[in-house]
Amino acid sequence: MVTLKNVIEDEIALQEWFLPGNSCCAGCGLEIALRWAMKALGPNTAMITPASCLNVVIGLWPKTAPNFSQFNMAFAAGAAAATGVSAAFKAKDYKFPGQGWDEMVSICFAGDGGTTDIGIQGLSGAAERNSNIIYVCYDNEAYMNTGIQRSSSTPHGALTTTTPFGKERFKKNVPAIMAAHEIPYVATCSISEPLDIYEKFKKAKSIEGCKYIQIFAPCPPGWGYLAEDSIEMARLAVKTGFWILYEIVDGVLTLSKKSKSLVDPSKRLPIIEYVSKQKRFAGISEKTLIEIQERIDNDWEKIVDQLECQSK
Amino acid sequence: MTKVELTDFVQNKETQIIKGNVAAANAAKSARVQVISAYPITPQTTVVEKLSEFVDGGYMPGTQYIKMESEHSVMAATVGASMAGTRTFTATCGQGLFYMYEMIHWAAGVRLPIVTAIVSRGTAPPWNIWADFSDVISCRDTGWMSSFCATHQEIYDEILMSYKVCEDYDVLLPKFVAYGGFILSHTSKPVIIEDQDKVDGYLPALPDEKGWPHIWVDPERPLMHGNLIMPSGFYTEFRMKLHIALLEAKEKIKNAAKEFEKVFGRSYGNGLIQEYNMDDADVAMLAYGDLALQMEEAVDQIRKEGYKVGMVKLRHFRPFPTEEIIKLGKKVKVLGVIDRAIAFGSQTGGPVSGEVKTALHETEGTAKVFPMMNGIGGREVSLEQQKNQLKLLVKFNETGELPKDMIYGTYWDGLLEVK
Numbered sequence: 001m002v003t004l005k006n007v008i009e010d011e012i013a014l015q016e017w018f019l020p021g022n023s024c025c026a027g028c029g030l031e032i033a034l035r036w037a038m039k040a041l042g043p044n045t046a047m048i049t050p051a052s053c054l055n056v057v058i059g060l061w062p063k064t065a066p067n068f069s070q071f072n073m074a075f076a077a078g079a080a081a082a083t084g085v086s087a088a089f090k091a092k093d094y095k096f097p098g099q100g101w102d103e104m105v106s107i108c109f110a111g112d113g114g115t116t117d118i119g120i121q122g123l124s125g126a127a128e129r130n131s132n133i134i135y136v137c138y139d140n141e142a143y144m145n146t147g148i149q150r151s152s153s154t155p156h157g158a159l160t161t162t163t164p165f166g167k168e169r170f171k172k173n174v175p176a177i178m179a180a181h182e183i184p185y186v187a188t189c190s191i192s193e194p195l196d197i198y199e200k201f202k203k204a205k206s207i208e209g210c211k212y213i214q215i216f217a218p219c220p221p222g223w224g225y226l227a228e229d230s231i232e233m234a235r236l237a238v239k240t241g242f243w244i245l246y247e248i249v250d251g252v253l254t255l256s257k258k259s260k261s262l263v264d265p266s267k268r269l270p271i272i273e274y275v276s277k278q279k280r281f282a283g284i285s286e287k288t289l290i291e292i293q294e295r296i297d298n299d300w301e302k303i304v305d306q307l308e309c310q311s312k
Numbered sequence: 313m314t315k316v317e318l319t320d321f322v323q324n325k326e327t328q329i330i331k332g333n334v335a336a337a338n339a340a341k342s343a344r345v346q347v348i349s350a351y352p353i354t355p356q357t358t359v360v361e362k363l364s365e366f367v368d369g370g371y372m373p374g375t376q377y378i379k380m381e382s383e384h385s386v387m388a389a390t391v392g393a394s395m396a397g398t399r400t401f402t403a404t405c406g407q408g409l410f411y412m413y414e415m416i417h418w419a420a421g422v423r424l425p426i427v428t429a430i431v432s433r434g435t436a437p438p439w440n441i442w443a444d445f446s447d448v449i450s451c452r453d454t455g456w457m458s459s460f461c462a463t464h465q466e467i468y469d470e471i472l473m474s475y476k477v478c479e480d481y482d483v484l485l486p487k488f489v490a491y492g493g494f495i496l497s498h499t500s501k502p503v504i505i506e507d508q509d510k511v512d513g514y515l516p517a518l519p520d521e522k523g524w525p526h527i528w529v530d531p532e533r534p535l536m537h538g539n540l541i542m543p544s545g546f547y548t549e550f551r552m553k554l555h556i557a558l559l560e561a562k563e564k565i566k567n568a569a570k571e572f573e574k575v576f577g578r579s580y581g582n583g584l585i586q587e588y589n590m591d592d593a594d595v596a597m598l599a600y601g602d603l604a605l606q607m608e609e610a611v612d613q614i615r616k617e618g619y620k621v622g623m624v625k626l627r628h629f630r631p632f633p634t635e636e637i638i639k640l641g642k643k644v645k646v647l648g649v650i651d652r653a654i655a656f657g658s659q660t661g662g663p664v665s666g667e668v669k670t671a672l673h674e675t676e677g678t679a680k681v682f683p684m685m686n687g688i689g690g691r692e693v694s695l696e697q698q699k700n701q702l703k704l705l706v707k708f709n710e711t712g713e714l715p716k717d718m719i720y721g722t723y724w725d726g727l728l729e730v731k
Contacts, residue, residue, distance in 0.1 A: 043531040048392065061539040061546075069529045071395060072538030073388070074414050080385030084349060084392025084400075085529070087376035091346035091398050094374035096520050104529070106392075122388065125381030 022065035027227030029217030040201030052111030224279025339471035387415030420455030425478030442690020443492030593622030
């Protein structure tokens with residue numbers, strides 16, 4: 001269990017790798033996600049960034065905020081490009097051993113559109129091959145960079161510019177899809193739990209093979225709440241049980257600290273506490289609200305089933 | 313043109329009777345490529361199969377072979393591996409090349425020395441898997457260099473020469489090495505697989521660097537690449553420099569061919585074009601790919617009939633050998649251009665014939681261009697047909713007469729009757 005003391009004692013973590021002065025919106029969830037991921041990973045990192053807000057918020061050429069190797073990439077190419085970088089590290093290490101190539105981490109940092117929609121083929125390929133990469137999806141639940149269009153990660157009922165009456169379908173469960181690929185590590189994070197982000201990235205770094213981490217990253221302009229409430233939104237998503245924090249190591253599911261007690265339905269806040277604070281759910285019908293609540297309860301039942309199954 | 317004689321086979325233990333695709337795989341092995349990323353597509357498949365044997369069988373120690381789930385991912389991984397400073401190789405064609413098209417632009421935009429074999433095939437629909445260079449030529453404006461091979465040996469040789477050119481710090485561009493599907497890929501011929509030391513001398517392994525002069529992975533020198541750039545930024549200039557680099561690669565291509573001849577004893581003209589019986593030719597045919605090889609025989613036979621015909625093999629399509637074509641235009645009276653690719657709706661319908669016309673349009677007293685088209689979708693082109701094509705050039709030169717059944721200024725040879 002990582003505590004603040006661990007972070008303070010970590011010289012790498014005390015430094016900033018995603019520098020201030022970048023072009024993120026105030027209260028950007030992505031910024032917090034990237035900042036804490038990099039505190040765990042440090043400079044021996046090569047990051048592939050497929051099309052997303054991240055391409056823009058790093059700064060307009062020639063200014064740039066990442067203080068680590070960072071390469072912009074085509075939308076659907078994230079996982080494959082990171083795989084190529086990882087293969088190059090291996091080839092380099094073979095030819096020039098002892099120069100630290102084996103310590104380099106290849107990571108793809110993509111949005112939910114680049115992960116759950118256009119990039120899922122490449123991601124599935126990398127997972128099936130067990131490519132030695134960390135694939136991160138920062139999930140703000142829509143195409144925010146292009147102006148808030150729905151993605152397959154947009155939740156049921158949410159208004160976007162392409163779902164003007166609310167999205168009919170539920171959010172695609174990509175962590176479950178990744179777990180079905182039987183990769184060595186799958187984890188979910190939330191920007192409201194930075195120490196959990198730090199711990200999970202440290203763990204991912206230590207594991208050989210394909211690692212998938214999805215970070216819940218609220219978006220003030222996209223969701224319609226005040227910038228200072230980003231952490232609160234992420235926290236409410238966890239407390240309502242809408243976003244479940246867990247990790248799956250070699251197929252074994254473990255709930256993370258903030259989600260552990262929520263196995264008991266009475267400990268979960270009702271979903272209205274979460275949706276009522278965001279304009280994207282404005283005018284949501286009673287029926288939709290009930291459907292969302294039922295979905296959450298169902299998701300938890302599946303989690304409980306799996307935990308029981310594992311303990312047998 | 314390079315002819316591997318049987319005596320070479322007997323004398324040189326390194327000569328193998330192999331398929332064109334196996335020659336390509338051997339070239340990647342000889343070049344000591346470090347990362348291969350590939351996805352199977354007919355008729356490229358035996359390239360990736362042979363490479364799997366080489367890598368998984370331990371004949372290419374240290375080489376990483378990523379067996380990809382799609383061509384888009386193939387080029388993405390190749391770009392990733394090349395950015396980190398490794399020598400990379402892949403092969404594809406037709407639909408596969410079209411599927412990776414976005415990443416083709418990316419590879420050139422990052423200025424990466426990626427060599428890609430294109431086992432050219434027809435474009436669907438309808439499905440067609442036979443020789444047709446429309447695939448590689450449709451990547452004309454992507455910033456890649458592209459060349460055509462006429463023989464099995466040339467596939468092996470051209471891939472080695474390509475790395476030499478691509479990795480030159482003044483060039484740093486990717487390159488297609490194209491050859492006709494099935495005609496070269498699936499037939500077997502003697503090919504000299506050069507001694508590894510000799511290849512290493514011509515094409516040394518990459519030095520111990522963190523990457524290339526313009527892109528690298530080095531925690532001590534963190535680098536970003538590809539950030540959004542405003543219209544007022546250097547976007548235009550980056551693109552212009554890519555254009556200039558492509559044009560200036562011509563000298564490097566010539567040098568690479570010259571040095572190749574010195575080391576290995578096989579000549580490929582000046583690298584950009586290769587002439588055949590051109591010294592006293594009145595008319596000439598510009599051809600490319602495997603049909604250029606058969607055209608040599610056609611030229612020999614027509615010459616026996618007393619006509620002064622010659623042939624020029626177009627080796628590179630990008631960069632386009634404009635200066636060589638202008639010289640050629642001054643040398644002969646009629647220049648036939650035979651395409652095995654379609655540029656729909658262009659002035660001649662043939663991508664190369666159109667380009668040749670453009671190259672010659674400001675030259676006074678230049679040859680008349682006679683555009684021809686054949687072999688689309690792998691349709692057979694016989695020696696008799698090629699002899700007839702040459703005779704049409706002679707007739708046009710002597711009488712000014714063109715065939716009556718030209719289609720919008722181009723002679724389509726070997727058409728079936730259509731209503």
